Amino acid sequence: MTGASENTPLPHAASYFPLQDGIYDVNPALKDFGVDLGNTAADQQVFQLDENFTVYRQVKLDARQERLSKYYRTQMLSTEVLTSILRFIIERLTLEHPDLFQLNSQSEKDIALYCKLTDETLVFDQKLRFIKVERNGPAPSPDYHDALDALACQIQEDMVIISKSPFGRDWLAAVHLCQANNWAAEEKIGQSFQSIHEPVAGIHNSKRDAEAIVNTIVKKGPFLRFVWDLTPEANLNQHPRPCLSSTGSKEKKRRFDPHHPSLYLRVERQVLWPFPEQQAALFTIRTYLTNCYQIRDNKEQNEQLVSALNSMTKEQLKYKCLNKNRKPVVEWLTGMYSGKKANQTLKKAIHYLYRKR
Numbered sequence: 001m002t003g004a005s006e007n008t009p010l011p012h013a014a015s016y017f018p019l020q021d022g023i024y025d026v027n028p029a030l031k032d033f034g035v036d037l038g039n040t041a042a043d044q045q046v047f048q049l050d051e052n053f054t055v056y057r058q059v060k061l062d063a064r065q066e067r068l069s070k071y072y073r074t075q076m077l078s079t080e081v082l083t084s085i086l087r088f089i090i091e092r093l094t095l096e097h098p099d100l101f102q103l104n105s106q107s108e109k110d111i112a113l114y115c116k117l118t119d120e121t122l123v124f125d126q127k128l129r130f131i132k133v134e135r136n137g138p139a140p141s142p143d144y145h146d147a148l149d150a151l152a153c154q155i156q157e158d159m160v161i162i163s164k165s166p167f168g169r170d171w172l173a174a175v176h177l178c179q180a181n182n183w184a185a186e187e188k189i190g191q192s193f194q195s196i197h198e199p200v201a202g203i204h205n206s207k208r209d210a211e212a213i214v215n216t217i218v219k220k221g222p223f224l225r226f227v228w229d230l231t232p233e234a235n236l237n238q239h240p241r242p243c244l245s246s247t248g249s250k251e252k253k254r255r256f257d258p259h260h261p262s263l264y265l266r267v268e269r270q271v272l273w274p275f276p277e278q279q280a281a282l283f284t285i286r287t288y289l290t291n292c293y294q295i296r297d298n299k300e301q302n303e304q305l306v307s308a309l310n311s312m313t314k315e316q317l318k319y320k321c322l323n324k325n326r327k328p329v330v331e332w333l334t335g336m337y338s339g340k341k342a343n344q345t346l347k348k349a350i351h352y353l354y355r356k357r
Contacts, residue, residue, distance in 0.1 A: 008100070008116055013050040014039035016267050016288060018226035022307030024316060026203045028213060033222035033271060045096045046222075046271050046284055047089075047155045053117055056156040056179070059236045061140050063178035064153075068142055070239070071180070072149055073189040077173040079127075081163055081280045082148065086128045088273065088282065089151050101154075115154045122150050152176040160283040162193065162214065170214045172196060173280070179236040179287045181229060181266065187240075201319035217272045217281045227268040229320060230329065232256060234264055236287055256325045258332040263292040265305070296333055306333050 016037065037043050042050075063071045090113055093101040102114045110131065114121045121134040122144075130147035133139075144150035152159055161174035170193050175185035188196050194210035197203055217223065231238060256263060269286040295301045309326055317323040 010049060010051045010053060011042070013052055013288065014042040014048055014269075016226060016269055017265075017290075017301055017304075018228055018267060019301070019304045019308050022304045022311070024308045024312045026200055026316070028225060030216070030221075030223040030225050030272070033224045033273075035224065046092050046273065047096060047157060048269075048286055049097055049100060049117065049156060053156060056236065057118070057153065060153055060178040063237055064149075065141050068145060068149075069186070071178045071185055072145065072152075072176045073185045074148075074174045075190040076163065076171065077161065078163065078278075081161065081173065081275065081278045083128050084275050084278050085161060085280070085282050086124075086147050086151065088275075090128075093151075093154070118154055120154070122147075122154075148174065148176060152178075157284040157286045160285065162218070162281045162283070164214060164218055164279040166279070168211065170211075170218075177285075179285070180239040181227075181268065181287070182238055182240050184240050199319065201315040202313060214281075218274055218279055219276045221272055221274045221281075223272040225270050225272065227270065229266045230292070230322065231264050231266050231289075232262045234262075234289055234291075236289070238266075256328050256332070258328045261292075261332055263329065263332075265290045265292055265295060292333070296335075302333055306330055 014037075016039075033046075034044050042048050090101075090103065093113070094103050100116045102116075104112045104114065109125060111124045111126065111128070112121050112134075113124070119136060123131045123134065124147060125131055128147055130144065130150055133144055133150060140153070144153065148159070158179050159174070159176045160172065162170060163173040164170040171190050172188055172192075175189055177183075177185045192210070193214050194205055194207055197205050197210070267288045267290070269288070271282075271284045271286075273282045273284075275281060292305075295305055309322070309330055312320070312322070312326070314323065317326055322329070
């Protein structure tokens, strides 16, 4: 189900390559939101809508149909926090994309948001509680659970909400994560920022560090940050599963094969928007996939990626499931395998011809 988006011209997707330093770094590296990164208007947008909208929406609909609770969870999400964030989402969509989103009042009690891309009208009451959806086409299965779920299906980003209590405790209050990058909403919901990032190798993750980061993103900003990874799959939804060099029968399928290479750079653009009065923050996560053949043909990017891979510690390689794959990946990126493969193929062909004679 794609709605009206097929008939709506949309811009090309933004492009990000956050490896210019050639160093793998897992620390926050917060930038000011809105900084010009070469994508003109898209860099100023929280919610980027582009020519790939139907693909991203279908990924969300497929994930929801699989099992909504696997991808969407809330825990101790206060009405005050939720209402403030819903209002923010609606305001940003109508501000950033006035030709695609229109806000109307159906009555003194109702608010209606029309999305041209899905051809759906979401109807809320004055407190932004979800009432219904009006559409001409078929409904997704399951239909929208609530206001946050409905809005999440009108955009390409995933969303996460962090809340903080007056006593200093923070927790993951909501997760709408249909383009999962090997982490699960079911496992992380309700956890603290420190607990969520505990598995990350190389991060400064003491309680004091975690509290400082949460205080910053809740009270200051908005901020922008990037996370990158390498994956053999072109799937946006990579819900937790055995990784590249895990043990077991699936290991060979997940290992990088330089003679039949399948490798993608997965970049997450994360926008962190503060809600200081509500002691909360909204994370939006937009995922981009770039075939590493493109990077291999770009000398500067290729060198930066190779440098970043070579800068990773053993612990970081293991965390990223690259501990058995860095060498073949680097050799493939630097072209060592292409020559070897060509020579081996030529030798086999010559040997075969002589045998035929």
